[in-house]
Structures are given as C-alpha cells and as structure tokens.
Amino acid sequence: MLGKLDWSAIPFDQPIPLIAGAVVLVAILGVLAWVVVKGHLPYLWREWITSVDHKRIGVMYVLLASVMLLRGGSDAIMMRIQQAVAYQSQGYLPPEHYNQIFSAHGTIMIFFVAMPFVIGLMNLIVPLQLGVRDVAFPTLNSVGFWLTATGALLVNVSLVVGEFARTGWLAFPPLSQLSYSPGVGVDYYAWSLQISGVGTLVAGINLVTTVLKLRTRGMNYLRMPMFCWTTLASNLLIVAAFPILTATLAMLLLDRYLGFHFFTNEAGGNVMMFMNLIWAWGHPEVYILVLPAFGIFSEVVSTFSGKALFGYRSMVLATMAICVISFMVWLHHFFTMGAGPNVNAIFGIASMIIAVPTGVKIYNWLFTMYGGRIRFATPMLWAVGFMVTFIIGGLTGVLVAVPPADFMLHNSMFLVAHFHNVIIGGVLFGAFAGFEYWFPKAFGFRLDERWGKAAFWFTFLGFYVTFIPLYAAGMLGMTRRLQHYDVAAWRPWMLVAAAGMAVLTIGVICQIMQLVVSIRNREALRDRTGDPWDGRSLEWATSSPPPVFNFAFHPDVRGEDAYWDMKIRAQQQLLGHDLPEYHDIDMPRNSPTGFVCAFFATIMGFALIWHIWWMVILGGLGAFATFVAFAWRDHDEYVIPAAEVARIDRANIEERRNLVSMAGAV
C-alpha cells in the first residue's frame, strides 16, 4: 500500500533532524493558522498563489530563495562546527548525518537559493525594463515557480521522512547507484531536481521568449539594459543546459529503478559518462547564476555612479562570449581522471579564456565609476565588495584551470574556498544588491540603510574570515567532505573558519532585522516617486509598486538608458504635456494551474521516491488533467477598462508632479 514507507523512515534515533523538522512544522502550522484565523487565506489565494503577474511570481521566487537560504545556511553552520570539533574525534555528527548535510547544503544553495533568487529578480524586473506588461507565458511562469517550490518541499521532507542523499550535491555514480546507496536519499535528490528542473526550464523558455519577442517600441537589442542582456544569456544557457541535467538524472533513475546500466560499474556502464554529462550542465550552470548577477551589478554601478555604463557594447559582447564559451570547458572539473595532456591543456586554456570577458566586465565597471558621482547606498556597497572579492575568486579559478596546479588542488578545501568565493562573492552579493536595489520597486518603500550596511559589512568580513582559512587548509592538503580528521595542521584553520561562520551569521541576522525594521517604518521609508535611486532604466518610470499592467502606455524608447533619457527630455520640455488618451488593457487572468499542478507533482514525486505506484499514477493523472483543463479554458484574459487605467495612472502622475513641484518650491 505505501511502498517502502513505514515508521522506520522517521529518524526517531536522531534528535537533530527531528527537532529541526518539528520546529519547522510548528512554524508552518503557526503561520497557516494565523493566515486562516486572520482571514487572509482568500487574499493569499487570489492575489499570490494563483497570481500570474510576473512581479508577484518574482517576489515569491525571492521569498522561497530566502527561506531556503536559512535552511542551507544552517547546514553550513553545522558543517563548520563539525569540522571545528571533529579533530581526532567523531565530532557531534555521525558520518551518515554529516554526509547528508553537505549534500543537502550544496543542492539547496544552488538549486533552491541561487536559482530562485536570480530567476525571481529576472521575473520581477525584466518585463519592467523592457517596458512591457507581462512575460511571454504568464501561466507557465506560475507553473515554473510552483514546480521549483515542489522540489524545495521534497528536499525538506527528506529531513524527517527517510534521508537525503549522502553522495555530495552531484550524486556521482557508482556511489549514487542502488548497490552503494540503497536508501531513498538519492531518490529524493533526483526527483526533487527533476521536478524543479522542469520548473527552471519553463522559466528559461519564458524569459528567453520575453526578451526576444516582447520589447516596447524602440527597445532594440542594443538599447536593452545590461540586466536584460545577461538575462537573455543566462536563460539561453538554461534552455540549452537543463535538458542535459534532466536526461542525466533520468538515466541515473533508470539505473536505480529499472536496472539499467548507464552508469553502473557492471555491464558496460560508464561512470565517467555521468561525470561528463553532469558537468556539461554543471559548468554552464555557474554562468546561469553569475551572469544575472553581473547584470545587476551593471545596473547598480551605473545608477549609483550617476553615469551610463562604460563600454556598453563591449559588455554585451563579453556577456555573449561567456554564454558561448561556458559550454566548452566542462572537462576542467575532472582533469584528474587521467585524460591525455592535449585534452587537459585544451580545456584548461578554454577555461582561462572565459576570464577574458569576465575581466573586461570588471574593468568596464571600474571605468563606469571613473568620473562618476558615487553614492554609497547599500546596493553600491555590495557591488564594490563584489568587485574586490570576485577578482580574488577569479584568480583562484584561473589557477585551478591550470591542469598541473589542479592536480594538487582538485577536490581540496582550496577548491571549496574558490567556488564559495565566486558564488558568495558573485551570485549572493549580486542577489543581495538586487534585493536592496529593487525592493522599493516591488513594495513601494525603501529598506533601512543602517541595517543594510551592517549586513553588508558583517557578510563581507565574515566571508573572508570563513573562506581564507579554507584556502590555507587546501594548501595543507586538506580534502573536502571530511567528517573527521587527525591532522593537527588543519585544526587552527577550521577553528578560524567556524568563527567566520559566526560573523556571517550576524550578517544574515542583520539582513532579517533590516527587513523587520523597514516594514515597521514603511511609512517613513515610502517611495512615492517610483524612482528612489535616480534610476536610468524603464522599471523606474512606473510607480512603486507598479500597477498590475506595469505601464499605462508602452514607453517609447529612443536610446540606451531609456528612463534617463525621458527624464532629461521632460526637464527640457517641462513636465506634464497634454493628457494622453487611455485605452482598455487586456491582462492575463489568474490561474490556479501552477499551484494545482505542483500539488500533484509533489504527490507524484513523493510516491516515486517511496515506490507507492498507485499514488504515482494518481499524481501523474492529476497533473495531466490540470493541464488539459487549463488548455480547454475559454477566457484567459480580462479587461481593465480605460477609465480604471486612467484613474491609476493619473493618481501616479499627480503624486509625482506634486513631489516635483514641492522640490521646486524648496
């Protein structure tokens, strides 16, 4: 009836996951109860859960990423403590638990923190920057988000029901094969990534189509903001790379479920084929993450320097170069497999070549600051912190791209330090910069600057105190994923890294405090202009938060930095020319398709993990039926009458005009 599932799946003997699970469960139930008692449920259902508005979906993506950041972060804290105490002892985590934690940490941080964070920001901002009313496929967008949430949910369920993979975040066979990992851990891993991978793929298709097909009048390719370019590049990579991940995991699942031999030791399976395939996805993946961050920094540096981006065309070229070359370097993840020197040298050099466009980007940001008038608001702090940190990560990255150096550093703590250097220093700093920068646009009030700056400094310093010691440990031969060790030379570095983790934690607490304080002071922090940073691109041309239709009129773009242009023209022509004529606007209707589909996907995923076949069929049929019902619906749009559009837009213009005249009076 319930497949492999029985009471022994609950780890009653392990207090840590049980207590953690119980706390989370209580928190979820508490929030749910509060929502129901306060009567917010209909609002949530109507305005958020079934919403197909790209802004709402973007916000939900970022919310999911933030919650999962706390989960992945607690894994990190546990790992740092374990390695600090497990010198000549077992520490406090037995191997089967520790191995799950580092596997879950990697999986969560990449798939359920970094990915949803950047996809959320792209969703929120790209249509606004392009001057359009929504993404190309609004309902699909909702489906994509909810499938990602399904994956995150399944990973968290594994905390208390069964186990998570103990194989590392890429689940290399043969360790991840049934013979060496007979538990459900790898199945949790693979199915949650399969389901969320579908979500990511549709998000990618959606954003590529949006950028290519939905641009406002005059917004030709070389007038798009840099963030739209990096979004395009990143999503092209998603569309090209994620099917590889899906196929690879499908083959692994066939091995595990149906006795196939793609990656087994026996019967002609080849484990190195998995290595090649997973990195053929995995290397583009790091650029999928970091390219949008580059875009965010381009926007931030230009806005806060009060200058257009230096060398815009050069930046476009660099972005697309990274997009293409990132597909040609995957082998540098396993120079040590014993391939010939020609293979290693060619992939090593190809990997270094990526450093060229990346270096160009750094210099272009540098020269954007040159001659600027730099305001050090929180987003700009993150940007400067990123530039310094990322260069160091780039240096160590090029270093491990030199095969003979990699022969010493592969899989070491040095490598761990390197990729955290670029992922934290690049992607996470970028996500935080984007969060601070666009928060006023999404919610209509700014974030508290004092807490924001405190969060930056603690995170910035905490990063160095945590990861410089890992570089040092790597130079002392320490390899990654050690549950305990007897080498005295490593110990001091592990202790320092644990202290650094504490500083990082303070940074995260500051970030939470910032949110709390800002929400409490939201009236004082209210942004009535829609343009709190003196921005340059079109997202600042509309109110904060934008109306559901974003723009009453499709903006007319006449150059780069479209909104900056408009502001200058408005100054010259005086604000408020003749009142425009408003038209009805068609907007897509909200739809529960995404949520219902994800509900069935969750059931199906859980049932597949536990071999509950009737439930698999039920979930599959349910998801399919949802799609059929959606495909058959007659009315997929509703009309916002011109009068309503006029009312909203006039109120917005009125408010801005008042502010301008007040400023003029002063």
Next chain:
Amino acid sequence: MLRPAHCARLALAVQEPFSGDRVCCRSFLALGSVRGFPTAIGPPMNLLDPQGPVAAANSTILVDSVFIMLVIVVPTIIAILAFAFWFRASNPKARFQPGFVYSGRVEMVVWAIPALTVILLGGVAWIGSHQLDPAAPVPGTGSPVRIQAVSLDWKWLFIYPDQRIATVNALTVPAGAELNFQLTSSSVMNTFFIPQLGSMIYTMNGMVTRLNLRADNEGKLQGLSAHFSGDGFPDMMFDVNVISPLAFPDWVANTAKTDAVLNEESYTKLMQQGVERGRPVYRLADPRLFDLIATQHIPPGPGPEFTSGAGRPHSGGHDAR
C-alpha cells in the same frame, strides 16, 4: 543505531589494534617541520613543501601562476578601491564626467590585459600539462618500482607485483626510484593523492589509470583519498614510508615473511565495507590479481547491507573510537 550485523563487521575491521607503527609515526612527525607552519604537528601535507620532482613542478607552476595573476589583480583591486573612494559624491575635487562612457583606447587596453595574461598562462598550462602528464615517466635512480593501487571501501590496497607482496593503508617506497602506479577501484570512485609527491589521480572500477611519481627524501609522508566515497571516507588516509633504496629489499624480504596471503578469496574479504585501523601486509599469491580486479573478473565490491525497508541503510562507516 548499531545493528548486530554492522557491529560484527566493525569488530572485524578493527581487530588489528593500533600497532607500534602508529606510535613511531607520531614521534617521527613531531620532528618533521612544516614550512610556514612550524608549530604544526601531524603528518606533513604542505603543498608548498614538495618531496619529489612532480610535486615540486606542480607547486612551482602553482606559485608562478599566482604571481603572474597578482601582477594584474593587485593593481586592479587598488584601482577599484581608489576610484570608488575618489569619485564619492561627497568629494568636491573629483571631476564629474558623465559623458565618459566609451573610449576606444581604454577598451583596447581592458581587452588586452586579461587576454595577454591568459596567453601567458595558457602557455604555462600547455607546457605544464604535457610535462606533468601523470602518465609521463619520471626518471629516477635504480630500477623503477611497480605499484598497483586499489581503492577499497574504505582502505587502500597496494600491490607490489614484482616483489610479490601487498600492503594495506601503508605504502613503502625507496627514495629516488621511479614509482610506476597503476590504479583502479574495487567499487566506488576515489582519488589517490600524496600531497607532497604531487599529482592526484582518480581510481575507477573497471578502469586503470596511470601515475608516475618519485620521492626524493627518506621519511614519512601522508596520503589520502581526495574523492568522497561514502561513510568511511575520512579514514582513507594512508602512510607513505620513503626508505633508503638499500633498505627497500630488506623491507620486502621482511614483509614477504608474513603468513597472510592475498588471493581472490582474502581480497574478497578485504573489500567488504569497513575501516582498517591497522597496517596489514600480505604475500601476493597471484601477481595477476590487479588485472583480475581491473577487468572485473573479481566483481565490484558490495555496498552496505540493506537492513530495513525504511530507506536508511547502515554501513560500516562508524568509527569505533
């Protein structure tokens, strides 16, 4: 949660207690100083303190590459901080140049700097990859020593086919001789790595990788697995004893006196999952044993026993300490 079957296997794994070997290892290591970290005790693994030509070449390339890049990186970081500071909005002396958004000359320089750096480093990578190909010979004095390394769950087996002996978790080699390694795995992937001798390499079931090394100085080194392989992975550390070439034949002769014989049967017993705390040695019954493993005539090692339907298997990775 310890299950009976699991306990039994654990007992098997630790039946050989800590030998004098380990004590002697400690006292030796207290003498060994780690460059740059003089207070450190324990097995030296400092990558910047190479004990053989391969590691020396690796670490030279490592250090050179870092310096080549620092030449670019340090000025860039200084420029970032300097520009950010000087062009702050509150500095009235800084000239605001909103029109400075393109300069062909600057563009050429910013593409040229990283490109030239990469061309230089690319040369280093190309030459280094060829000279330091793991399979390339590393000439040494005396006749080369052939060693066949097999990663087991979770210990290292070193077979000396020419000497007809085998050791577990302890590799003894003569100083100055070329060491020809052939490597494979009994089950999951591992990486063979002796940090101070250089160049790690994967071990994979059904495949053989090649690695040539040389140890130049007598003494004790530490080796490890550098690819996660399951619960007992942290205990896959192994001793490397570099002894004088004159003492090597004696060591071989002494080792060969053991009663334990490594053949298909005892190998199959050895490859069961478990941690090995001692340093057992064997006489090698069949010098073709490695080929039998690598060609899968001996099937791959089994995984953990699947003791419950609950999806939470227990393997022998627990440490008994």
